[in-house]
Amino acid sequence: MSSLSRVLGRRRPETEERLWRLNVATLIPPLALVGVMLVVLEGRTWWHILVLSGGLLAGLATLVDWAPRKVSVFSFACLGVAAAVWAVGSLVMSTPTAFYGFNIACSVIIPELRRHRGAVAVGMICFVGVFGLLHVLVHPGDTSKLLVQYVVIPTGVTMLAAAVLSGAKKFYDLVQELDVAREREAELAVMRERMRFASDLHDIQGHTLHVVKLKVTLAEKLLHRDLHRAQEELREVHALVGDTIMQTKELAYAQRRLNLATELENAKNLFEAAGIHVRIVREPGVEPRPGELLGQVLRETTTNILRHAQARQVHIVLSASGISIVNDGAQDEGLPELRGLSTLSHRVADNGGELKVAQQAGRFLTAAGFPRVAPGTVPMMTTGEDHR
Known part of the structure; x- marks a missing residue:
């Protein structure tokens, strides 16, 4: 049969x-x-x-x-x-x-x-x-x-x-x-929705756990040198966990929306807390729907850089409908398996865009673009740039 x-x-x-x-x-x-x-x-x-x-x-x-x-x-x-x-x-x-x-x-x-x-x-x-x-x-x-x-x-x-x-x-x-x-x-619609929910849950909690780990490690180092700064880091951890709980509830009730400006500020703070120099070039006029997807790409990329790279510099370029993130410190063993970005690439494609990753000379590029801005148009940063 x-x-x-x-x-x-x-x-x-x-x-x-x-x-x-x-x-x-x-x-x-x-x-x-x-x-x-x-x-x-x-x-x-x-x-x-x-x-x-x-x-x-x-x-x-x-x-x-x-x-x-x-x-x-x-x-x-x-x-x-x-x-x-x-x-x-x-x-x-x-x-x-x-x-x-x-x-x-x-x-x-x-x-x-x-x-x-x-x-x-x-x-x-x-x-x-x-x-x-x-x-x-x-x-x-x-x-x-x-x-x-x-x-x-x-x-x-x-x-x-x-x-x-x-x-x-x-x-x-x-x-x-x-x-x-x-x-x-x-x-298939149910499966796609489950995958979307799992991806969003991974974005929220996976990102938060890595940030919490980073801040707790920093607070532990500051405990005997700068008690006030250590307390401040722990307060930020407490606030971050509370915010994650709220985002998880919003996700469960389909109310969660990412704010790209907030994600840019969070990424900047996280990179600087980890001792990574970051430079952000931002153009106005990001459209709402691409902005939400670009925020997800930025959040996932930030987590990947903190986890997989020994980065010292990060260069973020945000245009009207595209984003490009370049970091150094990439391993020379080929492209790592980045499941989160792989899932996001399908979601970006479903909305008429394209997401690509590339690795060259120890630098890693993550670029997402929509029809008005093609991904990958931002060149790899040079060694002599000041990215602060």
């Missing part, structure tokens, strides 16, 4: 219910009307009417029992009843329209078979033709006329109905595939 079939096997019950109602509403009324007319016209005695009505009801019951990709025992029982009606109608009652119920049952069952569908279809059509041919052989009369009435028309109508219902089956399959596509899209 294909993967699509396995997915369709787990389709939602409401979709099958809608298809069943559509099937009942569009097919049963006209088929029932035609069947009643045939019973009235061909039923010469009460038992003729009873037998023909049984075949009609068996065919309609098969249609009511219809379900996509599923044939029940009840449907096969109805098919058997309708087959018996055709056998009796052709050989005993001399009623060429007795195949009508069998024709309906065949048309419903054949498209839903999973195996040997073609062989079963040929067998059912041959069944109709054989009993029609037996009538021609048993009952005297105009052979050509009887062949048309009992062989050509019944087999032809059965073949046509099976072909039409097979086409309708493709329509039902298309509806199911669209439903599966909607389910997959909903699942």
Whole structure:
């Protein structure tokens, strides 16, 4: 069974219910009307009417029992009843329209078979033709006329109905595939939202934990040299933890928004606290949505520099819709695995931008840009610059 079939096997019950109602509403009324007319016209005695009505009801019951990709025992029982009606109608009652119920049952069952569908279809059509041919052989009369009435028309109508219902089956399959596509899209949306939430949570708490570690280490060093400064660092740690708790609550209620100006100030303070010289070149007019994404890029990059680099200088350039961060002290072992930036690159791309990283001569570049400013246009800083 294909993967699509396995997915369709787990389709939602409401979709099958809608298809069943559509099937009942569009097919049963006209088929029932035609069947009643045939019973009235061909039923010469009460038992003729009873037998023909049984075949009609068996065919309609098969249609009511219809379900996509599923044939029940009840449907096969109805098919058997309708087959018996055709056998009796052709050989005993001399009623060429007795195949009508069998024709309906065949048309419903054949498209839903999973195996040997073609062989079963040929067998059912041959069944109709054989009993029609037996009538021609048993009952005297105009052979050509009887062949048309009992062989050509019944087999032809059965073949046509099976072909039409097979086409309708493709329509039902298309509806199911669209439903599966909607389910997959909903699942992907949930997964994307979970990834976004995890990324934001990593941005908040991962960044905070590294800053707390840095400040606690600094306070520990200052404890015996500058008690007042050590206390100030610990107060900042306390305030930072409180702010992180608030941001986590805002994230849980989808209220969190990053402020790029605040992120720039935080990055500057953190780099300076770590003894890193930082230079910031900022242009006005950053758009709100890119500004929020650029703030996330800046926060993640700041964390990466503090964690992975032995940086002494950082150069940040912020334009109307792009940001570039260059730091020295990068390891010469190739690009490190930066999962946070990898996740952010997809989010930036989803908003029409581009995020790139590059490493050259011990310097590491992180650049994010939107259509107005292409990433990577800011050159690597030179060694002789004063980045204070």
